[in-house]
Amino acid sequence: MEAFVRETGRAVVIPNDNINTDIILPKQFLKNILKTGFGKDLFFDWRYNADGSLNATFELNKPAHQGASILITGNDFGSGSSREHAVWALTDYGFRAVIGGGFSDIFYMNSTKNGLLPIVLPEENRKILRGIQADETIQIDLPEQTVIYKNDTFHFDINSQWKEKFINGEDDIDNTMKYEQLIAAFEKQRPNFG
């Protein structure tokens, strides 16, 4: 997975609460058997009109926001279906971090496995960030656990193991196989009733 240490980027604001994974990536796109190519379908129902043309009023489609790497959103982002495809769509589009009021547990875990940094900030901080102009940038510093915008510095919390994983860009399976002997020992003593 791609490491995440620091990111300076432009941001898009989609302030709604309860953006579930059906909205992030509708189910018709779950049929791919690859992990790539979902970016064009991100927020599909909001991004495109019924005739397939771009919905020009949607934030993601505004020319000034092209190339943005940080998404600023509301509470309870990523609820609903466990589809990791929602995270792949966000990263494939080019997002490196999502700043919200809260994330569903499954979405949060999925993000930690794909280098998409989920940042929880309280409403008073996000209110300030929502004022960002298209040509302004936000700095995210993971080692320092800070989000910097203009003169404001906001601190965020993250579990130390997830933090390390982001910074090192580690593959989980290789890491786990370091414990192979412990796993094998555990298997020997598991209850087995036939």
Add this chain to the structure above:
Amino acid sequence: MSKTLFDKIWEKHVITGGIGEAQLIYVDLHLVHEVTSPQPFDGLRNTNRRVRRPDLTFATMDHNVPTKDIFNVQDQMSRLQMDTLVKNTKEFNVPLASIGDDKQGIVHVVGPERGLTQPAKVIVCGDSHTATHGAFGAIAFGIGTSEVEHVLATQTIWQVKPKTMGIKVTGKLPTNTYAKDIIMGIIAKYGVSFGVGYAIEFYGETVQNLSMEARMTMCNMSIEAGSRTGMVQPDQTTFDYVEGREQAPKDFGAAKSYWSQFYTDDESDFDETLTFDVSNLKPMVTWGTNPGMATPVDQFLPEIKDDNDANAYDYIGLHPNMKPVDINLDYIFIGSCTNSRYEDLEIAANMMKGHHLAPNVTAWIVPGSRAIRNRAIKSGIAKIFEDAGCEWREPGCSACLAMNPDKIPAGKHVASTSNRNFIGRQGVGSRTHLASPAMVAAAGIAGHFVDITTDEFV
């Protein structure tokens, strides 16, 4: 030390890692389906890894399955996912119940039915409704696709232990209200995210009196409250359900005595507790676009409080001075991992017996598994549905998520026994109203919702 059911099972599964950090947890049962497994198997292939424990892994097909003509998969991408699962399970020696197989069905229906789901296990699946299996007193939760690959390769998963929440359910369940109404009532009262970060245990006499099927319905919808895990303490009802099933432990006595040590010592062991009294519970119906937007059937729909409400009303085509009885229905759907078990179908059939669907109502009855389908045909339940004018379908996820040909057309109202009323969930522009199987069946006959707790029905 006094502990919760969740704590006790968790501790038995920790391989390494300390409290408060991610711990490596052993997985006793990994359920696999065609939608969230292609990338993980591909990942194993690319890294020359194997499935560590095919014997603790079980695969079936459900999300894409056509329920009308089960072998006739028209959608090329659906076919590709299903064919890919056949190829992958063969290559990696994982047992598969494919379409047509006696064991095929919705993964969360088939696991318990085969006896694979057992108390005190850790059970995972790349699907958020894995919480269903917690009804057996197991720790069961949905995982993402990278985690599926990790479990296939290592039979373990890294998790930070969640906090625990006890939901005590009290009171006698009124006639014609069900587990579905309890869980919908809880979510309507406390919202769609109160469970985030918590493993929920449902307990109390009301829960003890529920069947396994009813407990599964409650645990299934824990995720609609934000909790990955819902569970119920295993008891005699649980043991009776598991005993004699194909994959039940051969030394059942030993298993039972092992399982009997798993219970919450004291209510004060939970990090949080809530209580919910069902004595005056009414059948619940959703009016909006998340499962928390629900109301008792005899109440007016709520006033508009914010943009979320306004948007929901706009999408669903209703307004606050209506009641659920005023919602005219075009479709009814009885199925899904929430409510497609034999008991659910039996309850619905009893409501429909001797009646016919209202004109203009289309009804899809989709049993959760091949075994349930066969049993319902044998017992005559299937015929009750057919005589009422319903379409009696093949097992699969069907219109719960409409990834298959079963899609509710735009603008149409559907009374559904499923779990999510999200925008577009049951088809682009579809308008979903979640309710219990009894409510949905009665609504199909009337053409609109009816209060099945009134004298006419009890």
